[in-house]
Structures are given as structure tokens and as C-alpha cells.
Amino acid sequence: MSAAAETRSEIVKLARVLGVEDTHELDYLQKVPAAELRAYREAVTDLMYDADRERLGRTADAARLLPARTLAKIGEAALGPLICAHLSGLLEPKRAAEIAEHFSLDFLAQLAAELDPRRADEVVVSTSPERVVEIALALAKRGEYVAMGRFVAHLDEAPLAAATGRLSDEDLLRMSFVLEGDGAHERLFERAGAPRMRKLLAAAPDGLDEERAYLRDHLSADQRKALRARSKM
Amino acid sequence: MPRQTHQLPDPPASLDDERAAQLSAATETALRRQRRELGEALARALDHIPRPLRGAVRRVVGL
Numbered sequence: 001m002s003a004a005a006e007t008r009s010e011i012v013k014l015a016r017v018l019g020v021e022d023t024h025e026l027d028y029l030q031k032v033p034a035a036e037l038r039a040y041r042e043a044v045t046d047l048m049y050d051a052d053r054e055r056l057g058r059t060a061d062a063a064r065l066l067p068a069r070t071l072a073k074i075g076e077a078a079l080g081p082l083i084c085a086h087l088s089g090l091l092e093p094k095r096a097a098e099i100a101e102h103f104s105l106d107f108l109a110q111l112a113a114e115l116d117p118r119r120a121d122e123v124v125v126s127t128s129p130e131r132v133v134e135i136a137l138a139l140a141k142r143g144e145y146v147a148m149g150r151f152v153a154h155l156d157e158a159p160l161a162a163a164t165g166r167l168s169d170e171d172l173l174r175m176s177f178v179l180e181g182d183g184a185h186e187r188l189f190e191r192a193g194a195p196r197m198r199k200l201l202a203a204a205p206d207g208l209d210e211e212r213a214y215l216r217d218h219l220s221a222d223q224r225k226a227l228r229a230r231s232k233m
Numbered sequence: 234m235p236r237q238t239h240q241l242p243d244p245p246a247s248l249d250d251e252r253a254a255q256l257s258a259a260t261e262t263a264l265r266r267q268r269r270e271l272g273e274a275l276a277r278a279l280d281h282i283p284r285p286l287r288g289a290v291r292r293v294v295g296l
Contacts, residue, residue, distance in 0.1 A: 018259050018263040028255065029256070
């Protein structure tokens with residue numbers, strides 16, 4: 001496994017957390033071990049979520065005074081995706097899901113891009129597979145692969161399979177470079193299946209060689225063996 | 234109400250001082266941006282709350 005690729009993957013994720021659009025601005029981190037960058041990124045994510053927790057907690061309390069439809073309207077028109085993402089983890093999961101039903105797809109995608117699914121796991125799980133696919137496609141259209149990669153570990157098999165089936169090969173490759181969670185690449189392989197993975201990992205002049213190598217390196221020995229086997233389909 | 238202060242995480246140990254400071258500055262910028270966005274968003278949100286409930290919401294949120 002390439003240590004440089006592991007670090008590159010972490011740099012891309014950290015850039016997203018810090019709101020740094022050009023990841024090359026963080027090139028000075030290239031020599032830092034991935035584990036150190038991961039620990040730093042997780043600490044920054046916690047800080048970003050906890051820094052205004054008290055004020056956001058009071059906002060979540062105030063949300064109890066208003067109907068879900070009104071809250072969705074306020075969220076979309078005034079609070080914005082970042083604040084709504086932070087609030088998602090502070091509301092009752094059922095209430096958060098109820099409000100989310102009234103958001104437009106575009107806004108939900110923006111919100112998902114800011115969300116730390118670890119803090120809103122129940123909301124993510126309660127989202128219908130159809131909605132998950134719509135959000136995944138909207139995120140891919142916005143190039144939000146880091147956000148997509150955060151969600152994989154929190155999705156059940158059905159929505160993950162449905163989303164995998166609809167995303168393009170390029171989307172899957174780019175997302176797999178920034179996937180979070182133990183065994184996430186292996187799950188992705190199982191959902192996509194060996195024939196598609198074989199096609200996806202075949203060399204192509206699209207500048208995604210690092211992503212291909214990274215995905216291949218994170219598959220299990222059995223899965224790599226399955227890739228080498230001749231397709232019988 | 235005094236602003237809560239939060240300590241930035243320690244930068245990766247393998248970074249030299251100059252790079253560590255650079256990373257901390259980028260983190261501080263991101264945190265400030267988020268705080269500014271939050272303040273602006275909450276102020277904007279009040280305008281969208283039905284007038285009879287504004288006082289109650291303002292009290293709960295602490296605005």
C-alpha cells in the first residue's frame with residue numbers, strides 16, 4: 001500500500017474540512033504520515049462541531065417551538081446547509097428526519113456535504129434508499145466525494161447497492177479514494193460486483209491512476225483474486 | 234455573553250514549526266469562518282420566524 005497515496009487521501013479530506021478549495025495549498029503536508037493527518041482531521045472536525053455547541057443547542061431547543069415545515073423553510077432560506085448539518089445531530093432523530101422531508105434535494109445535498117454522519121447516524125439510517133440515491137447523485141454532481149465517502153460506512157446494504165448502481169465509474173473511483181471506515185472498500189466491491197470492478201479498475205487515460213491503485217490496494221486478497229479471474233458473465 | 238474559547242488541536246508532530254503554524258492558521262481561519270456564518274445565519278433566521286414567536290425564540294436562543 002502506498003504511504004504517499006494514503007497521505008494524499010487524508011490531505012483531500014482535511015482540505016474539505018478546512019474549506020480549502022485547492023488541495024495543493026496543503027502540499028506541505030505530503031510528508032506527514034496519514035495516521036497523524038487523520039488524527040488531526042478528526043480533532044478539527046470535533047472542534048468545528050463542539051465550538052458552538054452551546055449556542056446551537058439553544059437553537060435546537062427553539063426549534064421545538066416551530067412546525068417542521070416552517071423550520072425547513074427557515075433552514076433553507078436563512079440558516080444554510082452548514083448550520084442545519086450541525087443542528088441535525090442535536091435534534092431528535094425523528095424530528096430531524098421530519099424536517100428533512102421538507103428540504104429540496106439541492107439543499108439536502110448541500111447539507112449532506114457538511115454533515116458528520118457519526119453525529120447524525122440515526123437520521124442517515126432513517127433516510128429512504130430512494131432519497132439516498134438522489135442525494136448521492138446530487139453530491140457526485142457537485143464533486144463532493146469526501147462527503148460521499150463519509151456516508152458509506154453509515155448506509156445499510158440496500159441504499160448503498162442502489163447508489164453504487166447509479167453512480168458512474170469515475171464517481172466510484174473518486175469516492176473510493178476518500179472512503180472512510182474499516183472495510184468500506186471491500187463493501188463497495190461487494191455491492192458493485194467483480195465484473196464492474198474489473199471494468200472500473202482497467203487502465204484508462206483519464207488521470208485516475210492513483211485512485212485505481214488506491215482502491216485495488218484496499219480490497220481483500222480474495223477480491224483481488226476475483227478480479228484476476230476470467231469473467232464468466 | 235463571553236465567547237467560548239476552544240483550543241486548536243496540536244498539529245501533527247512530524248511537521249516543523251513553520252508548517253505547524255501554517256496548518257494552525259488554516260484551522261483558525263476555518264473556525265472563524267464557521268462562527269461568523271453561524272452568527273449571521275441565526276440573525277437572518279429571526280426574520281423568517283412568525284412574529285408572535287420571535288420573542289420566545291430570541292429568549293431560548295439567547296439573542
